[in-house]
Amino acid sequence: MRDADFFRRWMVATAAVVEREADRLTELDSPIGDADHGSNLMRGFTAVRAALNKDTPAAPGAVLQHAGRTLISTVGGASGPLYGTLLRRTGKELGDAAEVSDEDFRGALDAGVGAVARLGGAAPGDKTMLDALIPGVAALGTSYRAAADAAEGGALATVPMRAHKGRASYLGERSVGHQDPGATSSALLLGALADVADGLL
Amino acid sequence: MRDADFFRRWMVATAAVVEREADRLTELDSPIGDADHGSNLMRGFTAVRAALNKDTPAAPGAVLQHAGRTLISTVGGASGPLYGTLLRRTGKELGDAAEVSDEDFRGALDAGVGAVARLGGAAPGDKTMLDALIPGVAALGTSYRAAADAAEGGALATVPMRAHKGRASYLGERSVGHQDPGATSSALLLGALADVADGLL
Amino acid sequence: MRMLINSAETVVADALRGMAAAHPELDVDVERRVIARRDAREGGRVGLVSGGGSGHEPLHGGFVGYGMLSAACPGEVFTSPVPDQMVRAAKVVDAGQGVLFVVKNYTGDVLNFDMAAELAEEDGIRVERMLVDDDVAVTDSLYTAGRRGTGATLFVEKIAGAAAEAGAPLDQVAAVARRVNGASRSFGVALSACTTPAKGSPTFDLPDGELELGVGIHGEPGRERRAMMSAREIAEFAVGAVLEDLAEVAPADGPVLALVNGMGATPLLELYGFHAEVTAVLAARGVPVARTLVGNYVTSLDMAGCSVTLCRADDEMLRLWDAPVQTPALRWGR
Amino acid sequence: MRMLINSAETVVADALRGMAAAHPELDVDVERRVIARRDAREGGRVGLVSGGGSGHEPLHGGFVGYGMLSAACPGEVFTSPVPDQMVRAAKVVDAGQGVLFVVKNYTGDVLNFDMAAELAEEDGIRVERMLVDDDVAVTDSLYTAGRRGTGATLFVEKIAGAAAEAGAPLDQVAAVARRVNGASRSFGVALSACTTPAKGSPTFDLPDGELELGVGIHGEPGRERRAMMSAREIAEFAVGAVLEDLAEVAPADGPVLALVNGMGATPLLELYGFHAEVTAVLAARGVPVARTLVGNYVTSLDMAGCSVTLCRADDEMLRLWDAPVQTPALRWGR
Ligand SMILES: Nc1ncnc2c1ncn2[C@@H]1O[C@H](COP(=O)(O)OP(=O)(O)O)[C@@H](O)[C@H]1O
Ligand SMILES: Nc1ncnc2c1ncn2[C@@H]1O[C@H](COP(=O)(O)OP(=O)(O)O)[C@@H](O)[C@H]1O
Ligand SMILES: [Mg+2]
Ligand SMILES: [Mg+2]
Ligand SMILES: [Mg+2]
Numbered sequence A, B: 001m002r003d004a005d006f007f008r009r010w011m012v013a014t015a016a017v018v019e020r021e022a023d024r025l026t027e028l029d030s031p032i033g034d035a036d037h038g039s040n041l042m043r044g045f046t047a048v049r050a051a052l053n054k055d056t057p058a059a060p061g062a063v064l065q066h067a068g069r070t071l072i073s074t075v076g077g078a079s080g081p082l083y084g085t086l087l088r089r090t091g092k093e094l095g096d097a098a099e100v101s102d103e104d105f106r107g108a109l110d111a112g113v114g115a116v117a118r119l120g121g122a123a124p125g126d127k128t129m130l131d132a133l134i135p136g137v138a139a140l141g142t143s144y145r146a147a148a149d150a151a152e153g154g155a156l157a158t159v160p161m162r163a164h165k166g167r168a169s170y171l172g173e174r175s176v177g178h179q180d181p182g183a184t185s186s187a188l189l190l191g192a193l194a195d196v197a198d199g200l201l
Numbered sequence C, D: 001m002r003m004l005i006n007s008a009e010t011v012v013a014d015a016l017r018g019m020a021a022a023h024p025e026l027d028v029d030v031e032r033r034v035i036a037r038r039d040a041r042e043g044g045r046v047g048l049v050s051g052g053g054s055g056h057e058p059l060h061g062g063f064v065g066y067g068m069l070s071a072a073c074p075g076e077v078f079t080s081p082v083p084d085q086m087v088r089a090a091k092v093v094d095a096g097q098g099v100l101f102v103v104k105n106y107t108g109d110v111l112n113f114d115m116a117a118e119l120a121e122e123d124g125i126r127v128e129r130m131l132v133d134d135d136v137a138v139t140d141s142l143y144t145a146g147r148r149g150t151g152a153t154l155f156v157e158k159i160a161g162a163a164a165e166a167g168a169p170l171d172q173v174a175a176v177a178r179r180v181n182g183a184s185r186s187f188g189v190a191l192s193a194c195t196t197p198a199k200g201s202p203t204f205d206l207p208d209g210e211l212e213l214g215v216g217i218h219g220e221p222g223r224e225r226r227a228m229m230s231a232r233e234i235a236e237f238a239v240g241a242v243l244e245d246l247a248e249v250a251p252a253d254g255p256v257l258a259l260v261n262g263m264g265a266t267p268l269l270e271l272y273g274f275h276a277e278v279t280a281v282l283a284a285r286g287v288p289v290a291r292t293l294v295g296n297y298v299t300s301l302d303m304a305g306c307s308v309t310l311c312r313a314d315d316e317m318l319r320l321w322d323a324p325v326q327t328p329a330l331r332w333g334r
């Protein structure tokens, strides 16, 4: 069973890895975007960490909802509402139980990813964060590490894709050959989850 | 004795050399000025050539006055009124004789240079065109070639000077170490004169 | 990095402090990032709220004032603002007649404004939303996020603002805003990439002697790169692209409102020269120009380049365009 | 070369054609290079004529109109105009009340305007001339061409223009113009050099991470090069330099008119952030700010950077500043 602290540590670990990788995320957002994905997420997860350090809700669901609301209020851009919705929806699914099973969490995250797909209207292969999130969540049944690896693979698989959603879609054919920044940050998010689950962080 | 055609050929030769050296003059005007001396003079002397080709006055004095007026009407900047005054005043001194002696011309040019000094208020050593014109005219008694060489020497001698007039004066100490563009173009003017006098052009 | 800033993190807050100091007639909330008319709630008008990433100044903050926007929400550089800002703006300007959100069609702007509209309506504020999507460089298909909103935003904000100022109800203000957008098309060209404070280097590589056709206003690369073209050729290309698309707007032979817009670093001297060519192309194609605006209005930080926006304006739009306006960046009649 | 031009030779003529197309309310003589008010000779006002090299737009052509300049003479890029232009302008605007030439203190401008004044007077036009020389970066000594004219030109043209509009006679228009200049000081900073169309490459080398303090508006290098400074530090330095020099202007504690000016390529976003710092420095030194203008008004092509101009304005100047003005670049009250 996972308690609120597990989810707090996931968010803190994500803030750390986003901070470390912010420049790379922004670099990826340069050729096919507007060069802000790294600073967007850094602003957001720094705020999440601060919010959770100030007061951590007692329930896993409340932690993720609080994190999601904070992202929505601080990030802006496309990724703010999308990641915000991912965490809020996942948190809502978790309800107010003080501890949740891995299986409950898997179902909740799946619902969260579904909410992202509905909000953004993207499908797999559109070269978005979904291309990392969907395979990632699908592999969660195996292990957290497997999920992280699958998300990483999904992010790499966006390179040959032509973007159909978000800013990269303006480039048409010219979007091919670049890795999607949002898919990359989604892999970081699931990577942080695996690290926390594996007791590495 | 020198006729109107001699002075016309001087102006045409100047137009040609200014055209060839325009980029260098502009380059010289970059570090201590506003990077336009070459294009200023090219615009002016191209207009002078066109004006004289359309109708060449019959008297040497009229040729130079016409050239001077054309410079004033087309160049602008500091060099337009200064070179315009140089030629107009020299032309006025020559009066309306159909032919003038080298000695008359020397006196007239001396008066022209004096008018430039009065108009611009510069003294020798101020790092201006006068630093080429004054030694140049002084050497005219020897030969046209000597005048050209002296003007060339005068232009080179502006390198270590600190500018006290014109745009370069704003730089104070930082104007030291650069050759004055106006002194350089004055040397070209007297060089063209020597070439025409020597029958090279 | 050749920026006149204190730090990349404080750029937007610093600019808001400067706006507050320079424009005491505006209510600039630096903390909450809302620039509003002080008299927004007087007179019982419909509120007009816009916003978007910073770096496009004077858009949008420079268009707040009499006869134009009631409030603007500046996001981080090139990043849409967050819903909290728009909700706050709606509250500050709502006089009970409702609020129109003018949203440029970018995924981020759309999502954040949508969330804000929901929240504001939960708070009892009537909200309409309209999308600006005038950029013909982007194909509007199932395979893109749709056309971007660029120069037409100025037309929409000015004309809808005049309608609101005149006391039109929310549905009419929204309707004229949508009509203006529907009658407007834009095309942009970059001669250099821009540098965001956060990245500190150009957002894309543009070798000297090349240009990007169909560039966006966020440093997104364009759809095509070509060898440098003359002002005349660029005008031919851009006006051609706009007119081709505008042909679907009736009446196909009506007069246009023209915005010849600088991207930021292109000198006004060049922009006027470009405008001469735009005028020549329009004349050659028999398009009458009713009104013209030349300048830096919808910029992209320090990008060199330009865009052309044409709006087939009907009489009502022209009348509203001519109505008095008093904002930091657009002012006439008062 | 990243320029939106047809050719270096036609830049000024092309821009004038564009001005003519964009501003039908102005009489733009592309051939003779004079931009004039159509109603310049109506009402029997004193004529106000200015001019200078191009590349500083909107200065001066953008300041022609009601309540400001009667006519402007644009020279080649960074090159003073020729006397023929000023004589023509004087003829076009003289209503028998005489003409004031507003001349920025550069050798070329001074010489050409002087020749023009002589020629115009031979033609029976009464001409007064006043010099703008507000740039404190240049020491006014026997060993320089004197202080350059920069940002104060806008103050002089606006305030003297209002006086002329109100019907003041030539000597009074000249007197208030001189008083404004005497009470004004400027300081400029470049973060990058500009590129002239004729040269096609930057007029000076400015390594990344350095800036030029005390730069001119013609791409002339400044007096000192330093490592990059923050907006706050630049404001401290520039405002400090201006105030130090302004101390000699009485009353030393009067309110100031402030122009926070962009050199061309600095985004408005940054300029507003800089203005916040300028405001802070002025507040810290107890200098009350009566009026503020933030924007790109006296530019240097695509140079990045800024300048600060302060004028210790008396009541008459403030009243004339507030008077209506209607020009392409400055407009209020009409
Ligand atoms: N419609 C969408 N659905 C899912 N993800 C999207 C969508 N649009 C954009 N994204 C994701 O958002 C990322 C960009 O985020 P970010 O750079 O922060 O926002 P913005 O594009 O507004 O600058 C993209 O790389 C992509 O993965
Ligand atoms: N007061 C002066 N007296 C004599 N020559 C001068 C004076 N001021 C400037 N010059 C000359 O003019 C040259 C610059 O000419 P140019 O670049 O065409 O004009 P501007 O300085 O107006 O751009 C200088 O190199 C200098 O030789
Ligand atoms: Mg982005
Ligand atoms: Mg020069
Ligand atoms: Mg963005």
Ligand SMILES: [Mg+2]
Residues within 6 Å of the ligand: B034, B036, B077, B078, D053, D078, D079, D080, D108
């Ligand atoms: Mg010059």
